[in-house]
Amino acid sequence: MKWAWLSQITSIPLGHYPQMIITGVLVGMVGRLMMLRTDYRQYPTFPHGRIIHIALGVIASALGAIAVPSLLKQDFTAITFLTVAAQQFRDVRNMERQMLSNVDQTELVPRGLAYIEGIAMAFEGRNYLVIAIAFCSSFACNWTGPVGGVLIGGLIMFLLMRFASGITIDHIADVAAASIRFEGPLLYVDDVVIMNIGLKKSRELILEHGIGILIRPQNADGSTTLSQLGQRQSIQHDLATILGVYRDSGNPSLVPLAKRDLHTGNVAVFALPMEKNMDKAIEIVRRSPVLENAVRKPLSGVIKPKRHRA
Amino acid sequence: MSQTIENIILAVVTTEVDRTAGSGPIFIVKDEAELQQVCFNLENVLDGMAHEVRPGTMVIVRH
Numbered sequence: 001m002k003w004a005w006l007s008q009i010t011s012i013p014l015g016h017y018p019q020m021i022i023t024g025v026l027v028g029m030v031g032r033l034m035m036l037r038t039d040y041r042q043y044p045t046f047p048h049g050r051i052i053h054i055a056l057g058v059i060a061s062a063l064g065a066i067a068v069p070s071l072l073k074q075d076f077t078a079i080t081f082l083t084v085a086a087q088q089f090r091d092v093r094n095m096e097r098q099m100l101s102n103v104d105q106t107e108l109v110p111r112g113l114a115y116i117e118g119i120a121m122a123f124e125g126r127n128y129l130v131i132a133i134a135f136c137s138s139f140a141c142n143w144t145g146p147v148g149g150v151l152i153g154g155l156i157m158f159l160l161m162r163f164a165s166g167i168t169i170d171h172i173a174d175v176a177a178a179s180i181r182f183e184g185p186l187l188y189v190d191d192v193v194i195m196n197i198g199l200k201k202s203r204e205l206i207l208e209h210g211i212g213i214l215i216r217p218q219n220a221d222g223s224t225t226l227s228q229l230g231q232r233q234s235i236q237h238d239l240a241t242i243l244g245v246y247r248d249s250g251n252p253s254l255v256p257l258a259k260r261d262l263h264t265g266n267v268a269v270f271a272l273p274m275e276k277n278m279d280k281a282i283e284i285v286r287r288s289p290v291l292e293n294a295v296r297k298p299l300s301g302v303i304k305p306k307r308h309r310a
Numbered sequence: 311m312s313q314t315i316e317n318i319i320l321a322v323v324t325t326e327v328d329r330t331a332g333s334g335p336i337f338i339v340k341d342e343a344e345l346q347q348v349c350f351n352l353e354n355v356l357d358g359m360a361h362e363v364r365p366g367t368m369v370i371v372r373h
Contacts, residue, residue, distance in 0.1 A: 184362070185361065195359075196362060197361075197362075198361050198368040199346060201346070201350060250354060252359040252372070252373065253359050253360065255359075
């Protein structure tokens, strides 16, 4: 027996449980690491943010992996420790939310609360996914051995991660360039009033550096989703993160904003990038995530709206 | 703890003396050039935004 030394040390007849647990934990960890991609958003932050989430990932995968042997041993009460886990991971969500909200006050273009909630929720959810992956892998290992455990765990990982990845703006709307102009003090993107700019100097700067983008939702679902203020703020944040923003604290008139066309539900985005590149800006808006909290589907209701795209 | 006052008219800058009144600070200026200059200064000091209410009158509001 490969694991005989372990049972000798602990003097408990372990059978193949250590194998199951180790396989489950390892596969769960790989799952967490794959979900922990730090991209242009630099979130989770490196290195400590990442360390926190890797540590929690170890705990989550251990919980998932250990649940199986305890079930097999008919220790059904042992399953109650999963409730402790749930509480633990809810705290992860609170932690993320608090930290991001604090940091958000010092951003030139804030993420917005809806984006923050989305991120916090994703971090909680991912830990549950890790538990599920580790559980399935450990379970499969019971019958098929470590190789089968890894294969089944990998398959579950692939399925869950596909299921858990959200959609982007180009799934719900068309994005196009739009003109910006002034009528008196009023700034327009396309035909939508963005704001009233009093200072001539600011108007000149806006005409020089500003860009306009028009997001046209494909149907009523899209227009309701895009009407969410947090959704628009997250688009602005993405634009500012990648292309930079032409403003600093104490320049209140140079503020990127997105407003809605009340008749059509189109959203006119006014942005002030440091790098004025229309093609890149449009691509960024297309790829920016649709926030889970913003999604509404009026077309799936019993009473359907009769709104069509403009 | 610092407190900021938002969405309130912090100051009025105007060339039209006889058409402006009220309680807050009102800056009376002689022409459009001075209006722009005073508003620019106030924007920076108050960290607010200058909005044109009508030609010759601007308000500073922090958002």
